[in-house]
Amino acid sequence: xxxxxxxxxxxxxxxxxxxxxxxxxxxxxxxxxxxxxxxxxxxxxxxxxxxxxxxxxxxxxxxxxxxxxxxxxxxxxxxxxxxxxxxxxxxxxxxxxxxxxxxxxxxxxxxxx
Amino acid sequence: xxxxxxxxxxxxxxxxxxxxxxxxxxxxxxxxxxxxxxxxxxxxxxxxxxxxxxxxxxxxxxxxxxxxxxxxxxxxxxxxxxxxxxxxxxxxxxxxxxxxxxxxxxxxxxxxxxxxxx
Numbered sequence: 545x546x547x548x549x550x551x552x553x554x555x556x557x558x559x560x561x562x563x564x565x566x567x568x569x570x571x572x573x574x575x576x577x578x579x580x581x582x583x584x585x586x587x588x589x590x591x592x593x594x595x596x597x598x599x600x601x602x603x604x605x606x607x608x609x610x611x612x613x614x615x616x617x618x619x620x621x622x623x624x625x626x627x628x629x630x631x632x633x634x635x636x637x638x639x640x641x642x643x644x645x646x647x648x649x650x651x652x653x654x655x656x657x
Numbered sequence: 658x659x660x661x662x663x664x665x666x667x668x669x670x671x672x673x674x675x676x677x678x679x680x681x682x683x684x685x686x687x688x689x690x691x692x693x694x695x696x697x698x699x700x701x702x703x704x705x706x707x708x709x710x711x712x713x714x715x716x717x718x719x720x721x722x723x724x725x726x727x728x729x730x731x732x733x734x735x736x737x738x739x740x741x742x743x744x745x746x747x748x749x750x751x752x753x754x755x756x757x758x759x760x761x762x763x764x765x766x767x768x769x770x771x772x773x774x775x
Contacts, residue, residue, distance in 0.1 A: 587766030647699030
């Protein structure tokens with residue numbers, strides 16, 4: 545069964561600190577992996593998209609890594625800001641005719657001052 | 658507008674009623690998706706349109722749910738005989754096109770419609 549598991553479920557950090565969110569998946573055949581940021585009451589916004597051949601991709605203070613062999617990804621946030629408080633969702637796409645986007649439940653990040 | 662818009666932003670209805678949720682995708686985007694997101698969960702796929710046709714409706718939970726996109730732009734998600742379990746945020750997303758070989762096309766999400774069934 546195609547699944548995406550994220551950890552931790554929630555995380556609280558101080559402003560300025562770094563953090564790393566984890567994503568494990570069992571989706572096959574794998575097409576690509578995305579990280580989305582979802583602010584409360586808003587739709588998800590794409591941060592990064594990585595295909596099988598990409599190991600890392602950055603978007604400002606966000607850096608995503610992908611290990612397609614172990615089926616693991618991480619999202620590293622550097623020098624966190626209060627505005628980083630949101631839910632971060634890992635989404636994996638399979639190669640098939642359907643829409644095939646499998647969403648994780650997300651990690652809720654709270655950045656405090 | 659520049660982004661995906663959804664109306665209404667909030668909808669409160671009574672059990673057994675019929676509701677319609679509207680999605681206006683980004684102009685020129687041929688692919689349109691509907692998702693349902695319950696509290697504390699990630700979005701759950703409902704249905705995907707390529708143009709006017711529903712290319713994949715495997716996520717619709719039962720026959721009370723139906724969606725249309727008659728002109729290949731605006732889409733309406735219709736829920737009949739609503740139940741309390743239908744309460745959720747309904748998200749719409751659009752993308753420029755759909756590639757079967759490698760779905761690299763970014764999906765842009767709307768703000769969602771929060772449906773509450775009393």
